[in-house]
Amino acid sequence: MPELPEVETIRQDLSKLIIGKTVTDITTNTPKMVKPSVEAVKKAVKGKKIVGMERRAKLLIFQLQTPPPALLREALRAGSSKLPTYLLFHLKLTGRLLFRDKKDPADDWQRVVISLSKGKELRFCDLRKFGWMKLVTSGQWLVISGEMGVEPFDKEFTVEYLGQIFSKTSRPVKIVLMDQKKIAGIGNIYANEALFLARVDPRRPAKKLRNKEVEKLRNSVLNVLKAGIKYHGASDQYYLDALGQKGKYQEHFLLYGRDGKKCFECGGEIKRMKLGGRGAFYCPNCQN
DNA sequence: TGATATGTTATCTT
DNA sequence: CAAGATAACATATC
Numbered sequence: 001m002p003e004l005p006e007v008e009t010i011r012q013d014l015s016k017l018i019i020g021k022t023v024t025d026i027t028t029n030t031p032k033m034v035k036p037s038v039e040a041v042k043k044a045v046k047g048k049k050i051v052g053m054e055r056r057a058k059l060l061i062f063q064l065q066t067p068p069p070a071l072l073r074e075a076l077r078a079g080s081s082k083l084p085t086y087l088l089f090h091l092k093l094t095g096r097l098l099f100r101d102k103k104d105p106a107d108d109w110q111r112v113v114i115s116l117s118k119g120k121e122l123r124f125c126d127l128r129k130f131g132w133m134k135l136v137t138s139g140q141w142l143v144i145s146g147e148m149g150v151e152p153f154d155k156e157f158t159v160e161y162l163g164q165i166f167s168k169t170s171r172p173v174k175i176v177l178m179d180q181k182k183i184a185g186i187g188n189i190y191a192n193e194a195l196f197l198a199r200v201d202p203r204r205p206a207k208k209l210r211n212k213e214v215e216k217l218r219n220s221v222l223n224v225l226k227a228g229i230k231y232h233g234a235s236d237q238y239y240l241d242a243l244g245q246k247g248k249y250q251e252h253f254l255l256y257g258r259d260g261k262k263c264f265e266c267g268g269e270i271k272r273m274k275l276g277g278r279g280a281f282y283c284p285n286c287q288n
Numbered sequence: 289t290g291a292t293a294t295g296t297t298a299t300c301t302t
Numbered sequence: 303c304a305a306g307a308t309a310a311c312a313t314a315t316c
Contacts, residue, residue: 094294301307302307
């Protein structure tokens with residue numbers, strides 16, 4: 001669902017639309033999705049300009065306007081790490097961030113509405129209410145970011161790094177790929193697809209992978225993530241981009257959701273199993 | 289009708 | 303103790 005490529009797609013589209021706009025209000029019918037509290041977020045964000053937008057793992061990060069110099073100096077005296085400057089969004093399983101005109105008809109599962117200048121609004125919709133938005137100080141953000149694994153597109157994501165991670169555990173390699181504390185942003189769809197491309201069985205204990213396989217898997221991870229971004233994400237069920245459009249990567253799945261169908265590579269039947277409580281797809285003939 | 293799906297975290301179990 | 307496994311969260315769909 002929203003994994004790295006989906007969140008990156010939203011970031012790319014949304015940054016063009018809302019950077020420079022001012023937040024005029026925040027309303028919600030689901031207060032538990034707004035942290036630390038609706039009141040705190042409203043107080044800190046209302047009237048502020050959105051000055052930047054980033055992505056880290058599956059998180060979308062809104063950078064808010066810092067106070068004018070005089071106020072900033074005062075705030076710094078009080079302790080700069082206390083300055084709330086970032087608004088984080090996690091879409092979890094079924095979240096959507098839709099950019100709409102306030103006159104547009106309501107969307108499905110609309111939970112939080114962030115009103116913006118010029119009659120626009122951002123609607124945080126989420127069927128299951130697992131998603132959340134969170135106001136954090138720059139200090140808190142550093143801690144949160146520091147606890148997350150390496151970004152696949154960062155230069156630290158080397159074969160050596162991946163081999164190092166894998167060598168320390170005998171958990172199934174698919175579980176390790178999806179471990180956000182080790183590698184950031186890979187979820188069920190891209191883990192399955194990457195393992196198929198690398199011809200590695202998802203159940204293989206991570207430490208048993210040969211160097212060549214680690215190298216192949218690293219390339220496969222990068223390739224499927226890039227393809228996901230290129231096709232504006234995968235709309236398997238719920239995902240929509242910031243403009244309410246479906247992604248197209250699901251039309252290019254080699255494996256995911258294709259159990260019982262023929263493997264494009266060998267013509268054999270694709271199987272499905274449970275691994276760590278999640279669906280794992282694999283071709284018994286191609287992956288080992 | 290009830291099992292199922294996905295991401296993360298809290299909690300239980302080796 | 304720490305790593306790993308599993309339950310819980312909420313809800314539409316098959």
